[in-house]
Structure formats: structure tokens, C-alpha cells
Amino acid sequence: MQKAVIQLETLSCPSCMQKIENAVKGLNGVNQDSLKVLFNASKVKVDFDSETITINDIEKAIEDLGYPVVKSKVKSA
Amino acid sequence: MQRYILSKKNSITLIGAILIALAFFGRFSLDNMAIFNWSLIIASILGVAPIAIQAFQALKVKVVSIDVLVTIAVIGAVLIQNYEESAIVTFLFLFGSYLEQRTLNKTRSAIKELTELAPESALKQMENGEFEEVDVDDVDEGDILLVKTGAKVPVDGTVLTGEGHINEASITGESLPVSKKVDSEVFAGSILENGTIQIRADRVGEDTTFGRIIELVEEAQDSKSEAERFIDRFSKYYTPAVLVLGFIVWLFSKDIELAITILVLGCPGALVIGVPVSNVAGIGNGARNGVLLKGSEVINDFSRVDTIVFDKTGTLTVGNPEVAEKEFYGNNTEEILGYLASVERESDHPLAKAVLQDIGETTFYTVEETEVVKGGGIVAKIGVHRIAVGNVALMEKENVKLSEKAKKDVERFEKNGNSLVLTAVDGELNVLMGIRDQIRPGVKKDLQNLKKLGVKNLVVLSGDNQGTVDLVARELGLTEAHGHMLPEGKSAYIEKMQAEGGIIAFVGDGVNDSPSLALADIGIAMGSGTDVAIETSDVVLMNSDFSRLPHALGLTKSTSRNMKQNITIAVGVVLVLLASLLFSEWMNMSIGMLVHEASILVVILNGMRLLRYRLRG
Numbered sequence: 001m002q003k004a005v006i007q008l009e010t011l012s013c014p015s016c017m018q019k020i021e022n023a024v025k026g027l028n029g030v031n032q033d034s035l036k037v038l039f040n041a042s043k044v045k046v047d048f049d050s051e052t053i054t055i056n057d058i059e060k061a062i063e064d065l066g067y068p069v070v071k072s073k074v075k076s077a
Numbered sequence: 078m079q080r081y082i083l084s085k086k087n088s089i090t091l092i093g094a095i096l097i098a099l100a101f102f103g104r105f106s107l108d109n110m111a112i113f114n115w116s117l118i119i120a121s122i123l124g125v126a127p128i129a130i131q132a133f134q135a136l137k138v139k140v141v142s143i144d145v146l147v148t149i150a151v152i153g154a155v156l157i158q159n160y161e162e163s164a165i166v167t168f169l170f171l172f173g174s175y176l177e178q179r180t181l182n183k184t185r186s187a188i189k190e191l192t193e194l195a196p197e198s199a200l201k202q203m204e205n206g207e208f209e210e211v212d213v214d215d216v217d218e219g220d221i222l223l224v225k226t227g228a229k230v231p232v233d234g235t236v237l238t239g240e241g242h243i244n245e246a247s248i249t250g251e252s253l254p255v256s257k258k259v260d261s262e263v264f265a266g267s268i269l270e271n272g273t274i275q276i277r278a279d280r281v282g283e284d285t286t287f288g289r290i291i292e293l294v295e296e297a298q299d300s301k302s303e304a305e306r307f308i309d310r311f312s313k314y315y316t317p318a319v320l321v322l323g324f325i326v327w328l329f330s331k332d333i334e335l336a337i338t339i340l341v342l343g344c345p346g347a348l349v350i351g352v353p354v355s356n357v358a359g360i361g362n363g364a365r366n367g368v369l370l371k372g373s374e375v376i377n378d379f380s381r382v383d384t385i386v387f388d389k390t391g392t393l394t395v396g397n398p399e400v401a402e403k404e405f406y407g408n409n410t411e412e413i414l415g416y417l418a419s420v421e422r423e424s425d426h427p428l429a430k431a432v433l434q435d436i437g438e439t440t441f442y443t444v445e446e447t448e449v450v451k452g453g454g455i456v457a458k459i460g461v462h463r464i465a466v467g468n469v470a471l472m473e474k475e476n477v478k479l480s481e482k483a484k485k486d487v488e489r490f491e492k493n494g495n496s497l498v499l500t501a502v503d504g505e506l507n508v509l510m511g512i513r514d515q516i517r518p519g520v521k522k523d524l525q526n527l528k529k530l531g532v533k534n535l536v537v538l539s540g541d542n543q544g545t546v547d548l549v550a551r552e553l554g555l556t557e558a559h560g561h562m563l564p565e566g567k568s569a570y571i572e573k574m575q576a577e578g579g580i581i582a583f584v585g586d587g588v589n590d591s592p593s594l595a596l597a598d599i600g601i602a603m604g605s606g607t608d609v610a611i612e613t614s615d616v617v618l619m620n621s622d623f624s625r626l627p628h629a630l631g632l633t634k635s636t637s638r639n640m641k642q643n644i645t646i647a648v649g650v651v652l653v654l655l656a657s658l659l660f661s662e663w664m665n666m667s668i669g670m671l672v673h674e675a676s677i678l679v680v681i682l683n684g685m686r687l688l689r690y691r692l693r694g
Contacts, residue, residue, distance in 0.1 A: 010185075012178035015135070015142040015349070018313065022138035038299040040185055040357040065134045066083045073214070 001031065004055055006044040006062065006072040016067065020044060023061050029053030079130050086127050090171040096120035097164055117160035124167030125151045141317040146340045149320070150666060153337035165667040166341060173674030177350070180681040184354055187361025187688055188298055192291050194247050194266050199231035200224070202275075213282070220278045224269050233285040234276035236261045241272020248286055248619075293371060293617075294364050298357045300372030305352050308644075312345050319343030335658075342654040342669040347676040351643030354684035359636030362690050367619040368629040373640070375615045379599045379630065380637040381580050384534040385527060386571065388585035388593065392603060392623070393537065393549055394514035398427055400435035401495060402511035404486045413507045415440040417500045420457050420466050423447055428498055431512045450474070454498075465501045477501040483509065494548030513545065516552060519624055524553055526627035526692065530634065534579070538562045538570055568592045582616075584626070601626070631692045639687055643680040650676040 011017065017037045024044065025032050029052030036045040048058065059069045082089075096116045103112030125148060132144035147170050154163035182189075200208040202221040213231045216222065221237065224230055230243065242254035245267040254270045257263055263276055266287035282288055301309070319340060327336035356373045363370045370376055387393060419442045421429040447457040453474065454467015465475045469487060472479065477499075479487065486509055490497055495511030524535055536557040539546045543560035550558030559570070567583075571593055574581050583590070583597035594600030594613045602614035603621045618625045654672060657664045 010178065010182060012174060012181050013143070013350075015140065015144070015316075018140050019135050019138055019142065022140055026138060036299075038295065039353055040188070040298040041295040043295070063080075065138070066080065066131060068080075 001047050001076075002050045002055075003034075003047050003075045004045070004058060004072055005075075006046075006055075006059065007070040008042045008044065008062065009068045009070055011039055011042045011067070016065075019065055020062055020067065023065055024058060027053060027058060027061055030058065082127050082130060086171060087175060089123050089127060090168065090175055093120045093124045093164065093168040093171065096123075097168060100161075100164070114160055117164040118155070120164040121151060121155055121160060121167055124164065124171055128167065128170060141320055143316065143344050143346065146316065146319060146323075146344055149323075150337040150340040153333050153340075154666065157333050159334065162666045166670045169667065169670040169674050173670075173677060176674075176678055177681065180678065180685065181350075181354070184358040184681060184685050184688065185298075185361065187365045188294055188357065191247075191294060191364050194229075195287065195291060196229040196231040196265055200228075216278055216281050218278050218281055222276050222278060224263075224274050224276060226269055226271050226273060228269055230263045230265055230267050230269060230276070232265050232276075232278040232282075233280040233287075234263055234278045236263060237275045237277055239272060239274035241274055242270045244268045244270050248290070290369065293369060294360065297370060297372045297375075298360045299353075300374065302352075302373040302377055304377075304640075304644075305356075305373060308348060308352065312349050315345050316343075319345075338658060338664070338666050338669060339655075341666045341673070342658055342664075343651070344670075344673050345647075345651070346673050347647035347650060347680045348644070350677060351647045351680040351684075352640050354681050355636055355639040355643055355687060358684045358687035359632060359639070359690075362688050363629065363632055366625065366628055366632075367622060368625050368632065369617040369619065370629070370633065371615050375599065376633045376636050376640075378580070379582065379616065379633040382582045382599055382630070383532060384536060384574060384579045385532050385582045385584060385626075386567075386574075386593075386597070387535075387537045388567065388583065388590045389537070389539045392584055392586075393517060393520050393553060395517055398431045398496070398512045398514050400431055400510050401513045401515075402490055402493065403435075404483075404509040406480070406483060406506050406508070410507075411439075413500065413502055415442060416459050416462065416464050416502060417466060417508060419444050419459060420447070420455055420464055423457075424449075424455060428496055428512050432498055432510060435510070462502050463504070466498060468497055469499065472499050472501060472506065475501060475504065477504055477506050479506060494545045496545075513548075516549065517623055521553055523624050523627050524555075527630060530627065530630050532630070538567045564590060564592065568596050571596050586621075601629075628692045632687070632690055635690050636687055639684060643683055646676060646680055646683070 017039050020037050021035060024030060024035055024046060029049040031047040034047035038045070044062065046058065055072055055074050059072060063069055097120055100113045100116035103109045103116060128144050129148045132142065132148040135142040135144055147166065151163045151167055154166065196213050198210050199213050199216050200223040201211045201216055202223070203209050208223045216232055222231060222234065236257055236259050238259060240258040243257050243263060244254045245264060247266040248264045257274065264287060265285035283292055322343065323336045323340045326339055327333060352373070356376070359376060360370050414436050418433055418436045418439045421432045422441065423444060442459045445458045447455060449455055450467060450471055453471035454465065456463070456465045456475070458464070465471055465477065483506055487497060490509065490511035493511065495513045498510045498512060499506060500508040527535065534556045537546060537550060537555055538559050540562055546558045546560035567590065571581055571583060581597045582599040582601055583593045584601045584603060585594050586603055591613045594602065599616060600614040601616045601618060603618045616629060618629065650672060654664070654669055
């Protein structure tokens with residue numbers, strides 16, 4: 001399991017959170033329980049299995065919603 | 078393409094505004110309906126594009142968002158050729174979200190200031206021995222780093238060479254620079270004000286004290302209370318419900334205008350944003366003032382606290398005992414004070430330090446045959462004289478006779494809450510000193526402020542003797558004071574108070590009071606951000622600054638009130654809008670959208686007031 005912290009551009013609508021949550025939860029290989037979308041900090045924190053999915057896939061899923069990723073950090077959990 | 082449109086949202090908003098102005102100019106000045114209609118149609122199509130994209134993306138992940146409601150409403154309005162409504166609604170929605178973003182950034186500014194203090198780069202020693210600038214993420218434990226004057230210390234570490242003064246305000250809140258030399262600990266986020274040092278990285282990134290503080294605050298600003306989670310669940314079903322309602326209305330009345338108006342009026346805007354906004358502003362204010370609040374649940378609980386328990390007298394006193402009263406018996410005072418100082422110099426007992434500090438400059442003598450009497454004091458020889466320094470029990474043991482006056486003095490000193498140090502030379506009592514802790518400056522006023530804020534009981538539970546505790550309690554006007562307390566006793570006491578229905582805040586340093594900190598409804602750690610304190614407590618007062626406590630309580634009360642106001646505004650607006658749709662003639666989509674966007678701004682501005690909160694009085 002890897003732990004990702006993804007910094008997004010400022011989120012301004014709370015419904016963004018729900019969208020990002022659903023989008024990331026729908027991905028294969030992420031730990032759904034670990035997912036946290038921090039509205040005020042504009043961050044996504046999630047654990048994922050690096051053999052099934054890469055950080056780039058997660059970033060892409062979020063960016064496809066229209067929320068640009070500023071940077072992301074991955075650590076082994 | 079999608080991303081391009083979304084990134085041009087602000088320009089689209091501006092163009093929309095110009096087109097709408099043009100439309101009305103065309104209609105009323107030129108009397109040209111073609112210009113009017115076409116301008117509005119273009120404004121509508123341009124304006125709805127980014128909203129529709131967001132709506133589509135939301136639907137893809139099975140979320141019925143506000144964008145979905147607005148998109149359908151605008152398309153509906155275009156279909157029934159009400160271009161005026163469609164253009165104005167899209168413009169208001171876009172302009173509203175622009176203002177939302179701007180104002181939201183303001184409410185978040187306080188926390189942003191904090192996170193921006195985080196170090197970004199470091200000078201790291203490479204394999205060839207040279208120092209190169211690297212991203213702070215590339216620093217590992219054990220790396221050797223160079224910190225120059227004016228630079229931020231990038232990690233928690235130990236000084237290897239060099240010395241300097243470091244400003245640790247971002248960690249401890251203490252603004253006076255601290256001197257550092259070889260083997261001193263340094264902290265990430267502090268600033269080297271002068272000198273140059275090389276350090277070894279001990280903890281990096283999020284493991285540093287500063288990293289943990291930031292993480293704590295970041296998590297706190299987004300942590301949700303029960304009420305908020307309820308609102309979240311509610312809005313998850315609320316938005317689709319509005320959509321269904323609009324559809325049903327259309328089905329039965331065949332009135333598209335009415336149906337799409339319901340979609341716009343039903344937008345949950347202010348409700349979902351109201352509470353997070355108060356939360357982030359309140360926590361931001363705290364962070365700026367040395368008060369770390371761990372989330373909105375903590376804010377709500379703390380605001381209702383009726384009893385505050387202090388873990389020891391040391392929280393209320395300076396913790397630095399001083400000689401408060403003294404009596405001399407017999408002659409040769411100068412010489413005897415020299416004897417006393419010489420003996421006390423050998424001891425590291427806190428009372429000995431107080432005595433030495435009080436005596437100051439004096440002549441020191443060679444001390445021989447020093448013997449420490451457990452629970453009594455010290456007996457030693459200086460030349461031919463036998464010196465005994467200690468408490469009353471030691472004097473009895475040494476067969477020192479106390480005169481009537483001395484006995485009375487002892488009694489008086491004890492009653493005043495002093496610890497006693499008696500000095501006898503060759504069996505004759507010469508000096509009596511009463512040593513006690515001083516009340517911290519300002520504490521009395523702070524406690525009064527706490528009472529003004531509605532705290533009913535101020536309790537001190539202390540390991541000190543009852544006399545000392547009573548004295549402090551009387552001087553400060555505490556409601557209860559218990560001495561001789563062990564950590565177990567403290568937690569038992571808290572349980573008892575809770576059983577009686579009190580809401581208890583426990584103030585401790587987190588060193589051996591973790592059980593009580595965890596047990597109390599609100600655990601408040603006073604410390605320079607020690608690990609234990611950060612972990613177990615709900616509130617951290619940086620830099621052990623007692624005066625932060627009333628600020629913290631007042632802030633949580635204001636924040637909690639602010640949240641309730643925002644919920645009331647949000648719910649009130651939706652109710653009024655829906656009611657006026659049913660009972661009045663003037664309600665339409667544009668007015669509905671205007672009121673909605675206005676209410677969102679009102680709750681954000683209301684939340685922003687918390688950034689400026691200061692305790693009055």
C-alpha cells in the first residue's frame with residue numbers, strides 16, 4: 001500500500017468534494033476507507049495499491065473532473 | 078477543450094456581463110429586439126458551457142450537483158425562449174462562484190499563512206562534500222545540512238558545528254531568539270537570525286514538530302462534526318430530490334417556467350458551505366494566536382464547557398519558587414548566610430535554588446562531610462561548625478530548640494503557604510526562610526475572563542500540599558482546590574464530575590496527565606508543542622501561555638454561534654424563497670439565483686468575522 005497526498009488548486013464548492021470522492025472511490029486499487037477529501041486544505045489523501053494503479057491514474061481521474069493537481073506526494077504506508 | 082473552457086470561467090463571466098448590458102441597451106435605447114435576444118442567447122450559451130461541463134462530470138460519477146440543477150434550468154429557459162432569465166441566471170451563478178472563491182480564500186488565509194512558513198528548500202551536503210540547494214522533500218534523516226543567517230531551518234535536527242540565535246516563534250510562539258550551539262536541538266520552521274550552523278537531520282517532513290502542527294491544523298479545519306455530517310448526508314439526497322420535485326411539478330402543471338424556477342430556488346448553496354466556512358475561520362484565528370483547535374467537534378464541546386480543571390498549581394504559578402518571607406535569629410547574619418549558601422550550593426533541590434537566588438553575592442566557605450537527610454535536608458561541616466539546613470523535622474532530629482517567637486513564625490509562614498527552610502549553626506536556629514511559588518502575572522484576570530465567559534467551576538487538582546493549594550485557590554478565587562492528588566486521583570475526580578453532568582475541560586502539560594487529558598470532554602495541553610500533548614489533547618496552547626485560554630474559550634463560543642447563524646441563514650433563505658414562489662407574484666429564476674448567491678456571500682462574510690475575533694475585556 002502506498003499513501004498519496006494530492007494537493008489540488010483551491011476547491012471552492014463543497015459539491016466538488018462529493019464529485020472527487022466518487023471519482024476516486026470508483027477507481028480500482030484504491031482503499032476506499034482511507035480516502036479523505038479535505039475541502040479547506042484542498043487536498044486528497046488516499047491509500048492505494050501500487051501494483052493495480054499508479055498515482056498518475058488517480059491524478060488523471062481528478063483532473064478529468066476539472067480540478068488541476070498542483071503536486072502529489074507518495075509515501076509507502 | 079473542457080479544461081480550456083473551465084480555465085476561462087472568469088473571462089466568460091465578464092463577457093456574459095457585457096452581453097447582458099448590451100442586450101438591455103439594445104432593447105431600451107435602440108428598441109431593437111433582435112440585439113436583445115441574440116445577445117442574451119449568446120450570453121446563455123457561453124455561460125452555461127462551463128456549468129454544463131461540470132454537471133456532466135458530476136453525473137458521470139453519479140453526483141447530482143448544483144451544476145446539474147442550474148444547467149437543466151438554463152436549458153429549460155432557453156427552450157421556452159425566456160432568454161433574459163437564462164442569461165442572467167448563468168451570469169449570476171458564475172459571478173457568484175467567482176466571489177465565493179475570492180472570499181473563501183480570505184477565510185482560509187490564516188491557516189495558509191501558517192503552512193507557508195513551512196521550509197521549502199535546504200542546503201544539503203553532497204557526496205563530494207559541497208553543499209547544494211535541494212527541495213526539502215529530498216532531505217533524508219541523517220543528512221548533513223547547512224543553515225545560513227536568515228534562512229529557515231528545514232528539518233528537526235541537532236547542531237553539529239557552529240552557533241547562532243534562532244527564532245522559534247513558529248513552534249513555541251516565543252518571539253525572543255534562543256541561543257543554539259553544538260548538540261542543541263533545532264526545529265523545522267524556525268529561523269536562524271544570526272550565525273551559521275551545520276545540522277544533522279533527525280526528523281524530516283511531516284515527522285517534524287512543525288510538520289505535525291501543520292497536519293493537525295489542516296486536518297482540523299476539515300474535520301466534521303455530527304451536525305455537519307448530517308448536512309452532508311442531507312444534501313446528498315436533497316439536490317436529487319429538488320430535481321425530482323421540479324420534474325413532478327412539470328408533469329402535473331405542464332408549466333416549464335415553474336418547474337425550472339423550483340430547480341434554481343432549491344439550490345442548497347449556503348447550507349453546505351456555511352459550517353465549513355465558520356470552522357476554517359475559527360481554527361485559523363486560533364492558529365494565528367497560538368491556539369490549536371482540533372476540529373469542529375472540539376469547538377462545539379469546548380464552547381459548552383462549565384468546569385475547567387487545572388492539573389497542578391504550576392499551571393497557575395510561575396513554577397519557580399522564590400523566597401517570600403524570612404526571619405533572622407541571633408547575630409552574625411552575614412556570615413551565616415555565607416554558610417547557608419555554601420551548603421545549598423551543593424544541592425540541586427528547587428528550594429536550594431530559591432535560597433541561593435535570594436542570598437545572591439556572598440562569601441563561600443569550604444564544606445565538608447555533607448550528608449543528605451532524606452525528607453529532611455542537609456547536614457554538613459564548615460570548619461568547626463555543624464550546619465543543618467532543612468525542615469522542622471530535621472531541626473527536631475538535630476535537637477535544635479525553637480524559641481516561642483520562632484515557633485510562631487513557623488506557624489505563620491506555613492499558613493501563608495510557604496515551604497520552610499531552617500538553618501541552624503551548632504544547634505542554634507539562625508535563619509527561617511519561607512519559600513513559595515509566585516502567581517503567574519495576569520492569571521487572575523484570565524480566570525475572571527473565563528468566569529465571565531460562563532465557566533462555573535474553576536478547580537485545581539495538585540500534588541502539592543493542601544496548604545499551598547488552598548493559598549493559591551484563595552488568592553485566585555478558584556471554586557475548588559484539592560492537594561495531595563495522584564494522577565489516578567485526578568482522573569477519578571474528572572469521572573465523578575462528569576457523572577454529575579458537568580462538561581469538563583482539563584488543562585495539563587501532557588507529561589503524566591495523559592489519562593485525564595483523554596478522559597475530560599476537552600483536553601487542553603499547555604506546552605511547547607510536545608508530541609504527547611499534540612497527540613492526546615483536543616486543544617493545544619502553544620508556548621504554555623495561560624492568557625490564550627480565555628481567548629480559546631471565547632473563540633470557540635463565537636465560532637459555534639457563527640455556525641448556528643450560518644445554518645439559520647441558509648435554511649431560512651431556502652424556506653423564504655420556496656414560500657414566496659408559492660404565495661407571491663414577483664418571484665422568478667433570476668431573483669432566486671440572486672438571493673441564493675447573496676446568501677452564500679453572507680455566510681462567508683459572516684464566517685470571516687471570526688478571523689478578527691479578539692477577547693474583549
